[in-house]
Amino acid sequence: MSQKKIIEDLKKLNANQDIDLPAYGSWPASKHCFDDEKVVNALKAALAAQRPLLVRGEPGTGKSQLARAAAHVLGRQFVSEVVNARSESQDLICRFDAVGRLAKAQTLKTETTDDAKIKAELKPEKFISPGALWWVLDWKSADEVHTNSEYQLQRPEAPKGWKPEHGSVLLIDEIDKADAELPNGLLETLGNNAVTIPWVNQTLGNGTSIPPLIIISTNEERELPAAFVRRCLVLNLKLPAADKLEEWLVKRGELHFGERCPADIRHEAARQLLKDRKAAKDLGLTPPGQAEYLDMLRALALFGEAGEDQHTMLAAISDFALKKYPVLHGD
Known part of the structure; x- marks a missing residue:
């Protein structure tokens, strides 16, 4: 199968x-x-x-x-x-609540002398929370353990x-x-x-x-x-080379925001990102990438809907989105 x-x-x-x-x-x-x-x-x-x-x-x-x-x-x-x-x-497989099990044992000792009941209440599986690997390897058993456990995480x-x-x-x-x-x-x-x-x-x-x-x-x-x-x-996974990156970013911007960010805005933002990427790389810093570009367009799309001029706002916010290190501001 x-x-x-x-x-x-x-x-x-x-x-x-x-x-x-x-x-x-x-x-x-x-x-x-x-x-x-x-x-x-x-x-x-x-x-x-x-x-x-x-x-x-x-x-x-x-x-x-x-x-x-x-x-x-x-x-x-x-x-x-x-x-x-x-x-x-081990966290990716499961987590075991040893502290919770110990506290349960101490409580049971004050409540009952029935060894069978104590053993049943202290079963290890009642204090296990399945981790991500357990869920993807065997969803059914993970769901059963999660449902019956006193230690229920995500x-x-x-x-x-x-x-x-x-x-x-x-x-x-x-x-x-x-x-x-x-x-x-x-x-x-x-x-x-x-x-x-x-x-x-x-x-x-x-x-x-x-x-x-x-x-x-x-x-x-x-x-x-x-x-x-x-x-x-x-x-x-790499971004395209500098000579192809502008067009690649512009297409990504169109996919996400369409005409909420017109083509000239998408191009202007991409050129600004290319400039700031080079400055960051020259200083050995992590350069801004696709995520920062889309963050900037997301803000500009809403500025446009709020009646703001997108060209003016792009100039105003690009430093916040693309220049994340003091040295890039001359500080």
């Missing part, structure tokens, strides 16, 4: 698709354009090989949204986990009409924020598309469910372990 599902999904991924992404969980409504055949082929390769896709690139190139757009096109559940400096690999939102057999897409976002222990701790899980939950002695995945498409983003702030990178397919 899983091979048939993967073949069906491969046929759904095509270049030259403009996609409307509805609001989903904490993600706002947006648009995505699959206009690069290399990106589409990378997604297809990850699906077919059943390997994670590691997406490298500077901030603002659309790495995170790529996963959400892929899930939408494939009709799969979208689950995301944003990594931070305190994240551990439950992913399922799209209308979605069923576990439709599969999932998992985004592990900004993995470079964590120490090397996190990617190293995921080697076996990502290599086998399976994991064993120690407290319940249950193996998830391993051919028993539709293999998830796992997309992992990095901003290259920290080098990832070589063994981890070897487990992945790698997509280097």
